[in-house]
Amino acid sequence: MTSQSKPDSAHCVFVQLLDSSQGRPIQVWHFADQTTITIGRAEDSDIAIIDQQVSRLHAKLVWQEGTWHLISLGRNGTTVNDRLVSEVELSDQAIFRLGADGPMLKFRLTKAETGRTETVTNFDPSMIAMLAIDEERKLEEVQQIADNALFKDLLEKTQEFKARREKPVGE
């Protein structure tokens, strides 16, 4: 492939999936040495997004004549600045949306980082890593409730309550 048909190897593409309410990135894909990046619901898409508004092959990012182009292919269309587009040249930091109010993506051109020259898909691990249980605090709170007379009373009555399932009481 010639240098004209391929993006500058010193640059690569980042595509960020943005949280629609806050606009912060919740997933990032990083590509180098690719001239076509597919976006869609299909699992084998370069950027796979499961969403009702996203078609199996919804859009493509294509390197053409020295610039990146967004080509919309999905049934629900693709918007840039709230305008439906079929094909548009993308500038650095451009934001586009799949479907009228579907997932929002940000396109970024950036210099390749050392050690990250291969195509990778990065999920922001902090999103799941932050989900943690403070066991000590949990047990403290549970104990406070379990020590309450109401809880003890309930514990005693539970069997009695369950037994009434077979013998309903009059009202």
Add this chain to the structure above:
Amino acid sequence: MPKIVSTHSFRGGTGKSNTTANLAVLVARAGNRVGVIDTDIQSPGIHVIFQLAESRITRALNDYLWGHCTIEETAYDVTATSIGTVDENADRPRIFLIPSSIKTGEISKILRDGYDVGKLNDGFQNLLSDLHLDYLFIDTHPGVNEETLLSIAISDVLLLVMRPDSQDFQGTAVTAELARRLGIPEMLMVVNKVPPGMDTVQLREKVESSYQAEVAALLPMNYEIVRLASSGIFVNRYPDHPMTLALQQVAARIMA
């Protein structure tokens, strides 16, 4: 033997009532008699999803708890609006809704004066027997209080609805531990509002290992349910939506 299914979440806004209503409809549509009781006395709302007009609610759970009527008198047949036309004489499917009062005076009165939780339990049992229910879904108030604990204690299945959010994660752990101490036979996790792009395999593993409970569904954050704005049953409106398919699996799990 009929099953009692409680739906609970530690915080509000998890989609608990929508999940309850949609599961109840799916279970009823499978040919069952289903009751749905709104024990979220402080902030009732499930009647909106079932499109039960407030003007039709002449008696609510509050009236039963004050001894003004029987529990069956507070049950509204919502089969037509939530399932469709069913032969009048057919026993199944049927779906009944027991709403809480939406009158602010009645809400504050019951919060101020309290009520006999034992009577609430009697109400659950009488609903099962008098309405010949196969399933009773209890939509609880978020957080932990006496009626929540009672609902959990007498349930066959507890559905804990949470978002992938650190506050939900911690609070749900407290409820899950209390449920275990109360001897809940089956506890299922429903993770709702999962943002697009979140690694669902990692998330499922994290939730299952943290709570030592099965994840019955990971429901995607979706725009359609926001548009519906709680004014209808999602699974009826969007029968092929990934969320509907996931809820069908939970319903099948409940009926297993």
